Amino acid sequence: MFNIILFGPPGSGKGTQSTKLIGKYGLKHLSTGDLLRSEIAQQTPLGLEAKNFIDKGQLVPDEVVIGMISTALETNPDVPGFLFDGFPRTATQAEALDKLLQLKKTSIAVMLALDVSEEELVTRLLKRGESSGRSDDTNESVIRSRIEEYETKTRAVADYYNQFSKVVHLKGEGSIDEIFNSICEEIDKRK
Numbered sequence: 001m002f003n004i005i006l007f008g009p010p011g012s013g014k015g016t017q018s019t020k021l022i023g024k025y026g027l028k029h030l031s032t033g034d035l036l037r038s039e040i041a042q043q044t045p046l047g048l049e050a051k052n053f054i055d056k057g058q059l060v061p062d063e064v065v066i067g068m069i070s071t072a073l074e075t076n077p078d079v080p081g082f083l084f085d086g087f088p089r090t091a092t093q094a095e096a097l098d099k100l101l102q103l104k105k106t107s108i109a110v111m112l113a114l115d116v117s118e119e120e121l122v123t124r125l126l127k128r129g130e131s132s133g134r135s136d137d138t139n140e141s142v143i144r145s146r147i148e149e150y151e152t153k154t155r156a157v158a159d160y161y162n163q164f165s166k167v168v169h170l171k172g173e174g175s176i177d178e179i180f181n182s183i184c185e186e187i188d189k190r191k
């Protein structure tokens with residue numbers, strides 16, 4: 001199995017690049033944001049709990065997202081690998097993911113981190129909010145909270161994988177295709 005984490009703040013292009021990457025490499029896309037939005041749309045108890053956090057721009061509790069990822073790993077036994085997008089977002093989630101992958105006798109090959117300036121992130125998210133239908137993209141103070149959560153809780157996840165020399169930083173500004181090509185170059189070196 002070949003597993004990668006696409007990492008970066010909200011608005012760094014993880015979703016856009018994930019769609020292109022799964023087309024090219026056939027990996028199973030696991031986006032905790034997408035999984036949570038689907039739970040909200042179905043009005044499940046998990047979705048209703050998560051919505052309170054998402055609407056404020058806060059992270060959903062670790063046990064909720066770890067449970068979702070654990071289920072997704074179990075229900076996809078025969079894929080060539082996973083592309084994690086928006087997960088892990090805390091050190092606790094990273095440790096839990098390592099344990100879950102160990103049980104499957106696999107691991108993370110590389111974390112690809114997209115670097116984008118804060119002002120560019122806010123501009124992109126507000127623009128996305130015009131058409132995404134996501135209420136957390138339309139309110140600037142919610143956007144700033146999401147970036148703050150990234151700075152205080154999520155950035156440390158890169159330190160976690162850095163211990164194992166698994167982090168590669170890439171420029172997340174430029175054209176979608178330029179960024180895609182730089183990501184593919186890093187994947188191809190390791191496959």
Ligand code: AMP
Nearest residue numbers: 032033053054058059060065086087089
């Ligand atoms: P995203 O689509 O990845 O930007 O996620 C949207 C929102 O879902 C985030 O602002 C969080 O509230 C929540 N969320 C998504 N993934 C996670 C995660 N791994 N841990 C905690 N909260 C998450």
